[in-house]
Amino acid sequence: MKNNAVETDELTDMTQGAVLPLIMWFALPLFIGNIFQQLYTTADCFVVGRFLGKESLAAIGSTSQLVLTVVNFFNGFSTGAQVLISQCFGSKNILNLRKSVHTALVSSFLISIFMTGVGLFTSPMILHLIGVPDEVFAEADAYLKIYFSGIVFLIFYNMGSGILRALGDSTRPLCFLIFSSLVNIILDLFFVVKLELGVEGVAWATVISEAVSTIPVLCSLIFTRQVYKLSIKELKIDPSLFSKMMKIGLPGAISSSITAFANTFMQKYVYIFGASCMAGWSVFSRFDQLVHLPMRSISFAATTFIAQNYGAGQKDRINKGIKVSFIVSVLMIFVLSVLLFIFSKPLTRLFISDIESVEYGNLFMKRAAPFYIFCVTCMLHSQILRGLGDSIIPTVLSFSGFVVLRQTILFIGTKISSSFWVVSTAYPVIWIFTAVAMSIYFKIFMKKNTML
Secondary structure, rough: OOOOOOOOOOHHHHOOOOHHHHHHHHHHHHHHHHHHHHHHHHHHHHHHHOOOOHHHHHHHHHHHHHHHHHHHHHHHHHHHHHHHHHOOOOOOOOOHHHHHHHHHHHHHHHHHHHHHHHHHHHHHHHHOOOOOOHHHHHHHHHHHHHHHHHHHHHHHHHHHHHHHHHOOOOHHHHHHHHHHHHHHHHEEEEEEHHHHOOOHHHHHHHHHHHHHHHHHHHHHOOOOOOOOOOOHHOOOOOOHHHHHHHHHHHHHHHHHHHHHHHHHHHHHHHOOOOOOHHHHHHHHHHHHHHHHHHHHHHHHHHHHHHHHHHHOOOOOHHHHHHHHHHHHHHEEEEEHHHHHHOOHHHHHHHOOOHHHHHHHHHHHHHHHHHHHHHHHHHHHHHHHHHOOOOOHHHHHHHHHHHHHHHHHHHEEEEEEOOOOHHHHHHHHHHHHHHHHHHHHHHHOOOOOOOOO
């Protein structure tokens, strides 16, 4: 293996070629993969809502933001590794690329073990803290504990897939995820309908499915002939590279996980309106996450594109990549927002038949739909800046808007009025303020950076 060249037979060098096709073809498998990943929670929601009732659906819904807290943390951390590996790939630094891959995997394992212990120990306290009602508490606690027991599979899949995507391969992670998603759906039906295991069956289906997706990802790293080949002898943490990964990834990991965790306290305001509102919120959360999929896909494609070209010193391609990413994202989100607004009620009915729950889900969707354009602006700016190596200020801005300002508005607004309108509007309206702040900082950063 040569140390001054990168074998690219299976990889995508994004430092050359037409910008739009590169970003779109890289983002497409990410988007499809995100859809199938969303099937994990959507299938859970559908099976529970149809076969176990609104109380069980409310229990699953009460854990959704806690689960998202964990997922967001690992995604943020893997982004740090992904950016560093992409930059090494762009600059053809093979030695640091290999060290980065092994450092990322070892640190992922250690973090997953720590998070498993913390999750199993603290889940009952957290559920009490966010005010989960007694009638759904036992099911919510059982679901969380089983979910936390399988975190090691979640993080290894995310990190392994992140390594492949950093090197331009977004197709194989998609194939692995499609297979595991189908396994999840089959197990959901088998455990709940056939074995009557209830909410616990749904949780076990999720854990087993995540394990299924992890095995082929690790095999891809172990049995490849590419420069990123996983070697047991090299499995150690390089302090310098780990520090760089943490500098890039940790701020985003903390911010996105705290944002998701803070949203669990929004659920506390939702609980005031009863189990029907909780069930409606649970259904809305699934579609809210669904709309976020194209945002994340284009944003993560932009991160890899920007990072590779930043490593290669390609100024013009960076600027073209930024423009293409924004045009594609805005068009996609506009179409999805319109569809969600128009079909909000029939979409909610797909998951639950209770009339009151359907109405709550419908209202949540209609309130959020007009604001998604601001959300994608926040996400794109943030991910592009991370691709350029700046993650601290975007993290501060996201945290200030999505956590501090949102919780402040909810707290003050509900003191003034206990109206459902206040609660349902406080969630999406924050995207406006955060988007404005992020846009201003982005322009300042681009002007100050001499390379850009």
